[in-house]
Amino acid sequence: MKTSIATVSISGNLQEKLEAIAAAGFDGIEIFEQDFLTDDRSPAEIGRIIRDHGLEITLFQPFRDFEGLPASLRSKAFDRAERKFDVMQELGCDLALFCSSVHPEALGGIDRAAADFNELGARAAARGLRVGYEALAWGKHVNDHRDAWEIVRRADHPAIGLILDSFHTLSRRIDPETIRRIPGDRIFFVQLADAPLIDMDLLYWSRHFRNMPGEGDLDVTAFTRAVMATGYSGPISLEIFNDQFRGGRPATIAQDGYRSLVNLTDDIRRKEPGLAPDLAPMPARVSVSGTAFLEFASRADEAEALRDVLRGLGFSRVGRHRSKDLGLWRQGDIRFLINEEDRDFAATAYNVHGTSICDIGLTVSSASDTIARATALGADMFDQPLSPVQVDIPAIRGLGGSVLHFLDGSQDLAQVWDQEFTSDGAEAQDEVGLTRVDHIAQTMTYDAMLSWSLFYTSLFAMEKAPMVDVTDPDGLVRSQALSTQGDAEGLRITLNGAETHRTVAGAFLSESFGAPVQHVALATDDIFATAEALVGRNFGALPIPPNYYADLAARFDLDETQLERMKKLNILYDRDGAGEFFQLYSRPFAGGMFVEIVERRGGYSGYGAPNAPFRIAAQRRLMRVKGMPRG
Numbered sequence: 001m002k003t004s005i006a007t008v009s010i011s012g013n014l015q016e017k018l019e020a021i022a023a024a025g026f027d028g029i030e031i032f033e034q035d036f037l038t039d040d041r042s043p044a045e046i047g048r049i050i051r052d053h054g055l056e057i058t059l060f061q062p063f064r065d066f067e068g069l070p071a072s073l074r075s076k077a078f079d080r081a082e083r084k085f086d087v088m089q090e091l092g093c094d095l096a097l098f099c100s101s102v103h104p105e106a107l108g109g110i111d112r113a114a115a116d117f118n119e120l121g122a123r124a125a126a127r128g129l130r131v132g133y134e135a136l137a138w139g140k141h142v143n144d145h146r147d148a149w150e151i152v153r154r155a156d157h158p159a160i161g162l163i164l165d166s167f168h169t170l171s172r173r174i175d176p177e178t179i180r181r182i183p184g185d186r187i188f189f190v191q192l193a194d195a196p197l198i199d200m201d202l203l204y205w206s207r208h209f210r211n212m213p214g215e216g217d218l219d220v221t222a223f224t225r226a227v228m229a230t231g232y233s234g235p236i237s238l239e240i241f242n243d244q245f246r247g248g249r250p251a252t253i254a255q256d257g258y259r260s261l262v263n264l265t266d267d268i269r270r271k272e273p274g275l276a277p278d279l280a281p282m283p284a285r286v287s288v289s290g291t292a293f294l295e296f297a298s299r300a301d302e303a304e305a306l307r308d309v310l311r312g313l314g315f316s317r318v319g320r321h322r323s324k325d326l327g328l329w330r331q332g333d334i335r336f337l338i339n340e341e342d343r344d345f346a347a348t349a350y351n352v353h354g355t356s357i358c359d360i361g362l363t364v365s366s367a368s369d370t371i372a373r374a375t376a377l378g379a380d381m382f383d384q385p386l387s388p389v390q391v392d393i394p395a396i397r398g399l400g401g402s403v404l405h406f407l408d409g410s411q412d413l414a415q416v417w418d419q420e421f422t423s424d425g426a427e428a429q430d431e432v433g434l435t436r437v438d439h440i441a442q443t444m445t446y447d448a449m450l451s452w453s454l455f456y457t458s459l460f461a462m463e464k465a466p467m468v469d470v471t472d473p474d475g476l477v478r479s480q481a482l483s484t485q486g487d488a489e490g491l492r493i494t495l496n497g498a499e500t501h502r503t504v505a506g507a508f509l510s511e512s513f514g515a516p517v518q519h520v521a522l523a524t525d526d527i528f529a530t531a532e533a534l535v536g537r538n539f540g541a542l543p544i545p546p547n548y549y550a551d552l553a554a555r556f557d558l559d560e561t562q563l564e565r566m567k568k569l570n571i572l573y574d575r576d577g578a579g580e581f582f583q584l585y586s587r588p589f590a591g592g593m594f595v596e597i598v599e600r601r602g603g604y605s606g607y608g609a610p611n612a613p614f615r616i617a618a619q620r621r622l623m624r625v626k627g628m629p630r631g
């Protein structure tokens with residue numbers, strides 16, 4: 001299977017697009033006419049440059065308003081086509097996309113259109129070129145791939161074939177299974193795009209909101225399965241019109257595209273064995289059973305302050321690294337590392353981000369499978385020089401330079417803590433009942449959210465929950481939760497996209513870069529016992545005002561004594577059909593990070609979204625107090 005992407009999908013000038021597309025691993029590009037009309041080089045030169053990047057020109061597009069015109073306009077349309085054929089020959093591209101007409105004077109009629117394409121086929125064939133016909137979802141007479149196919153069938157010319165585009169089919173809710181009855185050799189080209197389900201005008205939706213397969217809500221997998229089942233063997237190409245992508249980083253968008261295509265093709269192969277046989281084998285999405293460790297990069301006084309925070313939360317230092325300035329802190333199954341090295345990766349992270357979580361360790365079903373899948377999806381492996389005592393823990397670069405390590409039950413990896421760390425003698429003491437990491441919350445720009453959710457869901461067996469809006473008094477924060485399937489164990493991540501730097505999330509982000517972990521939620525089996533154990537220690541609960549509890553009493557039928565206890569301990573509450581949720585927040589530390597303590601009862605699977613505005617308002621009050629001049 002050849003992979004391709006339309007130049008419209010990527011930001012930048014033609015040169016930047018080509019570099020990003022080639023580096024991401026694509027075989028070819030669809031050249032959008034606009035991209036090369038605005039370039040100052042000749043078509044021949046541009047064609048050569050594209051090939052110098054190792055890319056093939058899979059398609060030249062779009063040619064508009066060709067078929068079904070009255071006689072006076074018809075011959076002009078043929079003249080126009082001949083000019084574009086000249087350009088294609090110069091460029092070195094043998095396939096053109098003709099999209100269904102939206103011309104006000106287009107007359108319609110399947111046989112009229114078929115006759116036009118038959119004649120066009122003869123002209124194209126005379127030059128060794130081919131033409132594919134695509135039904136635009138908003139085409140005047142043809143807006144359904146089944147009608148486009150009928151025209152192609154009746155045109156009955158070997159140089160005329162069909163072009164399928166998942167957006168046009170799926171946006172109109174046309175059953176993609178209807179593609180299975182089209183002969184694969186009559187399909188000349190296939191374009192893929194996903195999109196979020198939004199009820200709006202088709203043209204506007206298509207030109208602004210398309211996204212990569214897997215990033216939206218359309219069943220691009222079913223569409224592509226149907227295409228592949230026809231025996232189609234041409235390129236699979238991404239054609240993504242998206243406002244954010246147009247302003248994004250070319251390399252990131254191209255990498256996301258490649259990741260989404262590989263992920264999709266792998267899905268198809270798993271769902272319908274026999275399809276996509278030429279995709280290199282790769283392990284299935286990896287299951288994650290939990291967070292093995294979270295590593296802070298810190299230094300000197302800041303590290304001391306961080307240790308105070310951890311002690312306040314009932315963590316103890318249980319070990320020190322045998323060769324690095326790295327302390328191991330533990331409670332229940334939770335492990336934090338504080339790295340004060342001044343030379344390794346953590347040092348770089350510290351220099352860029354200040355005290356921050358620089359490395360996430362996950363417990364997976366197989367670390368080697370995780371690496372194999374991640375690299376097949378285009379991720380880079382991460383390594384740095386190891387000292388003789390160090391276990392070589394498999395790791396990759398996440399997005400934005402972040403690092404993820406993977407542990408599993410295999411011998412070497414299971415003994416990493418004993419082998420690399422001296423024991424401080426003390427087993428964890430002074431614990432307050434924290435058991436495991438419930439979730440990790442990353443803050444990022446709104447634009448980066450799709451990249452991150454694709455990154456996690458293509459690598460791990462994780463699902464997306466619907467996006468929720470969190471209102472901050474100074475702007476909206478969108479929150480997307482991802483979680484492994486099944487029960488509470490596993491991995492939960494929330495991605496919080498800030499649109500403005502004035503929100504609490506945005507302010508945190510502006511002080512850091514990339515997609516920093518802003519808070520970690522730690523689970524307890526008894527939040528009241530934990531909260532009481534924390535009283536009088538060096539743990540400052542985020543103060544929640546009485547109004548919140550008055551509102552809670554109105555919204556839920558809560559036991560009076562329980563409500564009083566929650567109020568006293570600053571515990572927040574939520575409930576859904578499956579169960580209950582209790583939350584307790586720390587005050588911010590280290591430049592805006594915070595810890596959340598949670599107890600899930602029953603099958604509650606959310607994150608307390610209704611409480612987020614109260615949490616944000618409370619944090620803002622503290623920020624205001626902190627920012628006030630001292631009298």
Ligand SMILES: O=C(O)c1ccc(O)c(O)c1
Nearest residue numbers: 062099134165206207239
């Ligand atoms: O929006 C358009 O005009 C347009 C053009 C070419 C395509 O292949 C397409 O899917 C849409």
Ligand SMILES: [Mg+2]
Nearest residue numbers: 134165191239
């Ligand atoms: Mg298209």
